[in-house]
Amino acid sequence: MAAIVSISDVYKDYHLDKVVVPALRGITLDVHHGEFISIAGPSGSGKTTLLNLIGCVDTATRGVVSVAGQDTGKLPESKLTDLRLNTIGFIFQSFNLVAVLDVFQNVEFPLLLQGKLSAAERRKRVMGLLEQVGLANHARHRPSELSGGQRQRVAVARALVTQPQIVLADEPTANLDSTTGQNIIDLMRELNQKQGTTFIFSTHDPKVMKHAQAVVMIADGRITGRTTPEAAALHAAGGAH
Amino acid sequence: MVTKLRVLLQIAWRNLFASWLNVIIGLVILGGTFLVVVGGSALDSLDRSMSRSIIGSVSGDLQVYAASSKDKLSLFGQMGGGDADLTPIPSFARVKEVLMKVPNVRAVVPMGAANAIITSGNTVDVMLARLRDAQKRMQAGDASAKAEVDSLKAHVHHIVQVLKEDRKNADKLVDESAKDPRAEEAIERVSKDEFWAEFDQDPFGSLEYLENRIAPLLSDGQMAFLRYFGTDLDAFAQAFDRLQIVDGQMVPQGHRGMLLPKFFYEESFKLKHARRLDLIKEEIEENHATIAKNADLQRMVRENMTQPREILFQLDPLKTKEAAARLQKSLKTNETDLEKLLVQLFDTNDQNFQEHYRIFYSDLAPLLELYRLRIGDSIPIRTYSRSGYAHSANVKVWGTFNFKGLEKSPLAGVAAPMDLITFRELYGYMSPERRTELERIKQAAGAQDISREDAEAALFGGSGEDAAGTEGATTAIDEAALFDSGGAARAEETTFTQADIDNGIFINAAVMLKDPGALSQTIQDIQAASDANGLGLKVATWQEAAGIIGQFVQYLRYALYVIAIIIFLVAMLILSNAVLMATLQRVREIGTMRAIGAQRGFVRMMIAIETLALGTAFGGTGLALGAGLVALVGHSGIPAVSRQLYFFFGGPRWFPEVSVTNMVIAYGIVLVVSILSTLYPAMIATRVSPVVAMASDE
Numbered sequence: 001m002a003a004i005v006s007i008s009d010v011y012k013d014y015h016l017d018k019v020v021v022p023a024l025r026g027i028t029l030d031v032h033h034g035e036f037i038s039i040a041g042p043s044g045s046g047k048t049t050l051l052n053l054i055g056c057v058d059t060a061t062r063g064v065v066s067v068a069g070q071d072t073g074k075l076p077e078s079k080l081t082d083l084r085l086n087t088i089g090f091i092f093q094s095f096n097l098v099a100v101l102d103v104f105q106n107v108e109f110p111l112l113l114q115g116k117l118s119a120a121e122r123r124k125r126v127m128g129l130l131e132q133v134g135l136a137n138h139a140r141h142r143p144s145e146l147s148g149g150q151r152q153r154v155a156v157a158r159a160l161v162t163q164p165q166i167v168l169a170d171e172p173t174a175n176l177d178s179t180t181g182q183n184i185i186d187l188m189r190e191l192n193q194k195q196g197t198t199f200i201f202s203t204h205d206p207k208v209m210k211h212a213q214a215v216v217m218i219a220d221g222r223i224t225g226r227t228t229p230e231a232a233a234l235h236a237a238g239g240a241h
Numbered sequence: 242m243v244t245k246l247r248v249l250l251q252i253a254w255r256n257l258f259a260s261w262l263n264v265i266i267g268l269v270i271l272g273g274t275f276l277v278v279v280g281g282s283a284l285d286s287l288d289r290s291m292s293r294s295i296i297g298s299v300s301g302d303l304q305v306y307a308a309s310s311k312d313k314l315s316l317f318g319q320m321g322g323g324d325a326d327l328t329p330i331p332s333f334a335r336v337k338e339v340l341m342k343v344p345n346v347r348a349v350v351p352m353g354a355a356n357a358i359i360t361s362g363n364t365v366d367v368m369l370a371r372l373r374d375a376q377k378r379m380q381a382g383d384a385s386a387k388a389e390v391d392s393l394k395a396h397v398h399h400i401v402q403v404l405k406e407d408r409k410n411a412d413k414l415v416d417e418s419a420k421d422p423r424a425e426e427a428i429e430r431v432s433k434d435e436f437w438a439e440f441d442q443d444p445f446g447s448l449e450y451l452e453n454r455i456a457p458l459l460s461d462g463q464m465a466f467l468r469y470f471g472t473d474l475d476a477f478a479q480a481f482d483r484l485q486i487v488d489g490q491m492v493p494q495g496h497r498g499m500l501l502p503k504f505f506y507e508e509s510f511k512l513k514h515a516r517r518l519d520l521i522k523e524e525i526e527e528n529h530a531t532i533a534k535n536a537d538l539q540r541m542v543r544e545n546m547t548q549p550r551e552i553l554f555q556l557d558p559l560k561t562k563e564a565a566a567r568l569q570k571s572l573k574t575n576e577t578d579l580e581k582l583l584v585q586l587f588d589t590n591d592q593n594f595q596e597h598y599r600i601f602y603s604d605l606a607p608l609l610e611l612y613r614l615r616i617g618d619s620i621p622i623r624t625y626s627r628s629g630y631a632h633s634a635n636v637k638v639w640g641t642f643n644f645k646g647l648e649k650s651p652l653a654g655v656a657a658p659m660d661l662i663t664f665r666e667l668y669g670y671m672s673p674e675r676r677t678e679l680e681r682i683k684q685a686a687g688a689q690d691i692s693r694e695d696a697e698a699a700l701f702g703g704s705g706e707d708a709a710g711t712e713g714a715t716t717a718i719d720e721a722a723l724f725d726s727g728g729a730a731r732a733e734e735t736t737f738t739q740a741d742i743d744n745g746i747f748i749n750a751a752v753m754l755k756d757p758g759a760l761s762q763t764i765q766d767i768q769a770a771s772d773a774n775g776l777g778l779k780v781a782t783w784q785e786a787a788g789i790i791g792q793f794v795q796y797l798r799y800a801l802y803v804i805a806i807i808i809f810l811v812a813m814l815i816l817s818n819a820v821l822m823a824t825l826q827r828v829r830e831i832g833t834m835r836a837i838g839a840q841r842g843f844v845r846m847m848i849a850i851e852t853l854a855l856g857t858a859f860g861g862t863g864l865a866l867g868a869g870l871v872a873l874v875g876h877s878g879i880p881a882v883s884r885q886l887y888f889f890f891g892g893p894r895w896f897p898e899v900s901v902t903n904m905v906i907a908y909g910i911v912l913v914v915s916i917l918s919t920l921y922p923a924m925i926a927t928r929v930s931p932v933v934a935m936a937s938d939e
Contacts, residue, residue: 048935048936051935052932052935055836055935057835057836057930057931057932057934057935058930058932077841078840078841081835081838081839081840081841082838084836084837084838084931085837085838085839086838089837090833090836090837090934092833092934092935093935094829096829096830096833096934098252098830098833098834099830100251100252100255100256100259101248101251101252101255105248105251108248109248109834109837110837110838112244112245112248113245113837113838113839113843114838115244115245119244158837159837162838170935
């Protein structure tokens with residue numbers, strides 16, 4: 001089966017004033033369609049940088065990042081934006097909803113950017129997703145009127161509304177209490193299984209990791225191993241000490 | 242695209258009231274548009290009403306004058322006083338012929354303005370002039386003049402007695418050295434019956450003595466500045482059809498003479514007491530002022546009470562008795578002294594003013610000369626030409642006039658129209674008769690030399706009062722010489738024809754248009770016609786011709802523009818800064834939008850639409866408020882509370898109108914300012930990387 005994300009020997013350097021800070025040092029990773037994988041590692045290990053590259057919000061200093069068959073290093077900014085819009089869904093650590101829009105409008109927003117669907121189709125799509133995340137009754141609420149868990153569920157709905165091939169989630173549970181975080185991960189898993197959407201999420205929480213099919217361990221900008229969730233959780237718990 | 246726009250508008254609208262900063266910026270925009278709409282509309286209306294005043298009373302739509310003139314034409318006089326130095330144009334007929342062929346020209350009226358000093362004599366001067374006149378008629382065999390002579394003699398005698406009484410009181414306040422022995426002597430001599438008994442032996446000698454020695458002692462003589470302009474009076478009356486005759490009549494065709502502005506006539510020639518009563522009445526009735534509260538009115542009441550002399554001088558013994566009797570009855574008092582009765586009459590307050598006003602006009606006024614200058618009398622006009630010669634002429638005042646709707650405006654009648662022939666003479670234009678007359682004047686001036694020595698002696702040796710007196714004496718001699726030589730007096734009665742008017746110099750001409758809207762085209766046409774015929778004319782619009790007053794609105798407009806530009810510049814800076822701040826606060830939101838697939842153009846649009854929404858909402862409110870205010874005020878009108886305002890308002894009330902142009906301009910400015918102020922913030926916003934969306938919270 002072809003990899004939907006294919007990363008080979010990728011380096012990423014950041015420039016802090018005149019100092020070059022290497023964030024990724026030769027990463028090679030394939031993610032296949034329908035996978036539900038976790039990227040795990042301590043803070044500063046390069047998790048977010050890796051997600052940025054996969055999510056096409058950033059490009060590699062060296063190496064090839066290929067998303068849905070496209071070499072992101074060779075695409076102009078506007079094409080990368082299109083790729084993000086049509087192929088990738090994002091779930092952010094701090095939800096990042098547009099404060100002045102209500103729940104329905106937040107979820108609808110990517111569809112408006114796409115401009116492909118009619119109002120009726122959009123409505124059906126959005127309401128269907130809100131139904132799935134259990135917020136159909138809150139469609140006209142503003143984000144400020146919702147709890148953290150509810151907000152993240154809105155974000156999940158927004159990430160899925162364009163029916164993307166990949167959903168990226170950067171520490172989706174970090175700002176939630178454990179029960180709520182658990183629910184979000186369950187929801188993601190459910191959607192992954194039902195619709196076959198590929199999920200890639202970063203976390204350093206062992207309880208979250210264990211839901212993944214596979215855990216990619218990352219440290220100091222290198223992949224240190226690809227293990228089962230149980231082993232990773234054990235490792236993370238050990239590492240936490 | 243439409244749906245995208247919808248969500249952008251929605252975001253913009255929601256953000257509008259999200260921050261207090263926006264509301265403050267909004268208020269600045271609101272204030273700016275409000276000011277532009279209200280100020281602009283007001284100025285447009287003011288321009289219109291003032292143009293009605295100026296075009297209708299002085300300038301006509303356009304003015305032409307010689308291009309070779311040193312100064313610019315300035316109908317209301319120049320800044321520093323004096324007149325613009327304009328080259329006279331030799332023949333009006335030629336100019337008229339050429340200009341009337343320009344299609345849009347309805348009428349051409351020749352003009353020429355100058356300033357003059359007129360001295361209206363005091364009461365004794367007036368009496369003596371009449372006495373001299375009656376004496377002449379009596380000698381010429383007019384039997385009826387005898388009674389008049391006797392009455393006038395008695396009157397002058399009475400005045401001298403009042404004067405003597407007056408000085409006796411005044412003497413108590415000054416010491417011996419301040420007294421003028423010559424004045425004392427004259428009063429002493431004239432108050433005695435012997436002087437009057439001997440009067441008939443040498444009536445003109447006695448008259449001269451009275452004119453030289455007594456008349457200067459009365460301080461109620463007046464000097465006034467008169468602005469006059471020579472014109473074809475009939476053409477003027479026709480072209481300026483708001484002109485209406487108030488007293489007397491229009492100067493008959495072909496006759497010399499002038500009309501005085503009614504306002505000027507009232508101010509300069511009306512008996513001060515009567516004038517003050519009129520002014521008090523007007524203030525009370527039109528501006529609801531009260532004597533109790535208004536210091537100006539109190540001053541006028543005081544002046545009327547403390548200066549009863551002027552009235553006493555006017556009354557001969559018989560009339561004095563009559564006046565006292567009438568006032569006694571009307572004021573219901575036993576007082577018999579007229580002076581005290583007058584004080585009582587003029588001691589007015591808000592309760593008795595109307596009653597006393599009525600008493601003054603019904604009881605006292607018929608016994609008085611209300612005007613120092615009667616319609617039909619001549620006034621000596623004395624003016625200095627550019628060559629330095631003083632020219633003077635006695636010009637008959639046929640009537641007074643004002644302009645319909647501008648009755649109360651002193652500005653609408655600043656100048657007295659005069660026949661063009663007399664004007665040319667005063668201007669220094671040498672007609673053959675004038676040349677011979679000049680010879681006579683020179684002779685008269687020779688006679689004046691003797692009295693000038695007196696003047697010098699008085700100037701360096703005597704009191705100020707005496708110096709003024711001698712000045713009066715020279716005037717009297719000068720006039721007497723002119724009268725005796727008969728030159729000016731005869732010139733006053735000559736008539737002239739339309740050809741005389743047309744074939745002669747003029748300084749400038751008013752051009753009335755059939756369609757005043759086609760102003761700029763007509764200016765070009767006239768200029769072309771002038772160039773083609775070698776007339777050497779310069780064309781000025783009424784604004785240019787009216788000088789400072791005409792450009793007053795223009796200056797106000799510039800001021801408004803400067804203020805508006807400053808407001809909008811400030812608004813732009815604040816706006817730009819505020820939008821930038823708002824943008825930076827929303828970096829995460831913008832980054833998120835970029836991450837989930839919004840292009841840079843979308844972000845730029847979002848910022849622009851938000852600012853436009855701000856501009857539209859608040860600018861629109863400012864627009865509506867401004868237009869509403871102007872409409873409201875325009876409906877009821879603003880009353881002209883001061884005399885000066887009548888002219889600017891073009892009448893007693895001013896009705897400003899909302900100007901659509903101004904609204905469009907104001908709105909346009911707001912939109913442009915909004916767009917400009919988003920340029921920088923939008924640029925910053927598009928540079929926000931989607932990476933920031935992934936960054937965790939601080």
